Amino acid sequence: MYTIFQKNTGVTLIELIVVMAILGIMASITTISFGSSRDKRAVETNARQFAAVVRLAQNYALSGKQAPAGATCGYSIDSWMNDDKYSIRPILCSGDIADYTETYTLNQGVSISRNKIVTFVIPYGKKSGASSFTFSKGASSHYVCINTKGEVKDSPTAGCP
Numbered sequence: 689m690y691t692i693f694q695k696n697t698g699v700t701l702i703e704l705i706v707v708m709a710i711l712g713i714m715a716s717i718t719t720i721s722f723g724s725s726r727d728k729r730a731v732e733t734n735a736r737q738f739a740a741v742v743r744l745a746q747n748y749a750l751s752g753k754q755a756p757a758g759a760t761c762g763y764s765i766d767s768w769m770n771d772d773k774y775s776i777r778p779i780l781c782s783g784d785i786a787d788y789t790e791t792y793t794l795n796q797g798v799s800i801s802r803n804k805i806v807t808f809v810i811p812y813g814k815k816s817g818a819s820s821f822t823f824s825k826g827a828s829s830h831y832v833c834i835n836t837k838g839e840v841k842d843s844p845t846a847g848c849p
Contacts, residue, residue, distance in 0.1 A: 730796035749808035771799035
């Protein structure tokens with residue numbers, strides 16, 4: 689009595705389906721984590737750009753830069769416009785509001801906390817007003833803090849040191 693053994697080489701349909709399912713799950717997890725890290729990077733980039741603009745306003749005040757509209761006593765950075773814009777505005781010594789502003793727009797759908805103003809007074813760059821600004825997109829947030837000495841720091845955690 690002869691028994692013929694055949695050796696099967698290859699894979700079954702079920703094995704292929706299982707492998708495809710595992711690859712699909714891994715791809716979806718990678719896509720989700722990539723999207724959240726992209727939001728985090730966009731928020732961080734915009735916060736750091738804002739910190740640079742705050743330092744620019746400080747430099748304007750420390751150097752005594754005068755606005756074209758008249759005698760300038762200081763500079764303010766405000767986020768009152770809407771969720772995706774902020775500006776540097778000269779403070780005129782006459783008490784008038786200067787028409788001249790430098791407006792900046794946030795990129796990639798990032799928003800900034802509204803109705804906040806920080807001011808630097810000429811000639812010493814003394815700070816008054818808001819101490820922190822919050823940037824957010826989706827579940828990601830980043831913070832820019834300006835302490836009483838005028839130091840500007842950005843941080844992924846809430847609260848100013």
